[in-house]
Amino acid sequence: MSQPVASHLLPTYNRAPIAFERGEGAWLEATNGERYLDFGAGVAVTALGHAHPALVKALTEQAQKVWHNSNLYQSPQGEALAAKLCENSFADVVFFGNSGAEALECAMKMARKFHAARGAPERYRIITFEGAFHGRTMANLAAQNKYLEGFGPPLEGFDQVPFGDHKALEAAIGPATAAILIEPIQGEGGIRVVPPQCLRGLRALCDKHGLLLIYDEVQTGIGRTGRLFAHQGQGADPDIMAVAKGLGGGFPMGACLATKAAAAGMVAGTHGSTFGGNALAMACGNTVIDTVTDPAFLEHVRHVALNLRQRLAALHDQHPHIFAELRGEGLMLGLRLKVPVAEMVDAARAQHLLVIAAGDNVVRLLPPLIITDAEAAEAVARLDRAATALERAHHLEGVA
Ligand SMILES: *Cc1c(COP(=O)(O)O)cnc(C)c1O
Numbered sequence: 422m423s424q425p426v427a428s429h430l431l432p433t434y435n436r437a438p439i440a441f442e443r444g445e446g447a448w449l450e451a452t453n454g455e456r457y458l459d460f461g462a463g464v465a466v467t468a469l470g471h472a473h474p475a476l477v478k479a480l481t482e483q484a485q486k487v488w489h490n491s492n493l494y495q496s497p498q499g500e501a502l503a504a505k506l507c508e509n510s511f512a513d514v515v516f517f518g519n520s521g522a523e524a525l526e527c528a529m530k531m532a533r534k535f536h537a538a539r540g541a542p543e544r545y546r547i548i549t550f551e552g553a554f555h556g557r558t559m560a561n562l563a564a565q566n567k568y569l570e571g572f573g574p575p576l577e578g579f580d581q582v583p584f585g586d587h588k589a590l591e592a593a594i595g596p597a598t599a600a601i602l603i604e605p606i607q608g609e610g611g612i613r614v615v616p617p618q619c620l621r622g623l624r625a626l627c628d629k630h631g632l633l634l635i636y637d638e639v640q641t642g643i644g645r646t647g648r649l650f651a652h653q654g655q656g657a658d659p660d661i662m663a664v665a666k667g668l669g670g671g672f673p674m675g676a677c678l679a680t681k682a683a684a685a686g687m688v689a690g691t692h693g694s695t696f697g698g699n700a701l702a703m704a705c706g707n708t709v710i711d712t713v714t715d716p717a718f719l720e721h722v723r724h725v726a727l728n729l730r731q732r733l734a735a736l737h738d739q740h741p742h743i744f745a746e747l748r749g750e751g752l753m754l755g756l757r758l759k760v761p762v763a764e765m766v767d768a769a770r771a772q773h774l775l776v777i778a779a780g781d782n783v784v785r786l787l788p789p790l791i792i793t794d795a796e797a798a799e800a801v802a803r804l805d806r807a808a809t810a811l812e813r814a815h816h817l818e819g820v821a
Pocket residue numbers: 519520521522523525554555556557604608609637638639640641665666
């Protein structure tokens with residue numbers, strides 16, 4: 422029942438048997454009129470929730486002016502958004518694309534070009550980590566060493582090491598190494614947090630060996646952790662960073678941020694994107710960043726995240742046969758399960774709560790950043806009912 426029999430959509434997704442036609446804040450209304458509490462946010466994309474008034478206004482106002490100009494002309498809105506991203510991060514320059522995958526392509530090309538432009542083109546290899554997810558382009562597949570089967574020879578130049586294995590990491594660094602690429606919190610991999618001391622260790626290793634440090638903050642960025650970017654305040658800034666998902670608040674866009682030094686090789690003609698920096702995307706991106714960089718907004722995220730986390734910790738303890746571990750930071754939280762995660766996603770949807778599966782048998786909660794305390798409590802109440810239903814289905818009730 423995953424797709425209508427006569428679907429003309431390429432069946433690469435297992436779609437749930439439900440469609441939504443409108444939304445407001447953290448709530449979605451299905452085509453049958455039923456309301457769902459959205460704790461997936463379209464995979465961490467609708468950071469400001471659905472139909473946020475400021476975003477609707479920005480997009481519709483821009484739509485009446487001009488949609489697209491290409492990168493052959495000046496982009497005042499692109500300049501404005503890039504300036505805001507740089508003022509609020511380690512970066513000096515920004516390249517706009519249309520997705521996370523493309524932001525990472527730009528990041529990886531930039532890292533290779535950095536060394537090539539300094540007369541060391543033999544330094545092109547990038548170290549990545551097991552469990553990583555960087556997207557679906559050919560380079561992304563090779564980088565994450567996943568979903569490669571049947572797609573021919575993978576792009577050469579990646580060395581993957583086990584997550585958290587410092588010895589293997591040091592051993593992987595050689596004369597051909599250009600960069601280290603890491604998600605500060607693995608998203609698809611199961612909400613696995615990289616501790617701050619490890620990020621600082623990576624920074625030190627990169628400095629020691631002349632490598633570039635690349636963060637994939639496609640999922641962790643744009644306020645999700647209660648900081649604008651997950652790595653901030655941890656004493657380990659990157660040289661290059663990929664951002665996407667929440668950046669457009671639901672409008673497709675991505676960005677590659679970099680220091681001037683790291684971007685030195687990316688001169689005119691070295692990279693491009695027809696749609697990148699599109700006027701509609703910039704209107705949305707500017708609005709999202711203006712909203713999320715308000716200190717009161719990030720304070721709200723931290724407050725409601727703590728509330729949600731405490732409730733989830735209690736829920737975890739109440740269902741020891743269902744939940745194995747609570748993970749994550751801010752509003753990027755995961756519960757590792759003792760029952761198959763697909764069953765939990767379905768059981769939650771039966772309670773009209775949308776959550777997302779991740780690797781390592783983890784169910785992910787990625788609500789819009791604008792959720793209230795009451796909505797956090799409601800989501801946990803629905804998860805509680807879902808867990809109880811699963812206990813019954815697995816004859817686990819009363820065992821605790
Ligand atoms: C979603 C994601 C990507 C890929 O982004 P797309 O927009 O789907 O191309 C890359 N890295 C991370 C960490 C992600 O979560």
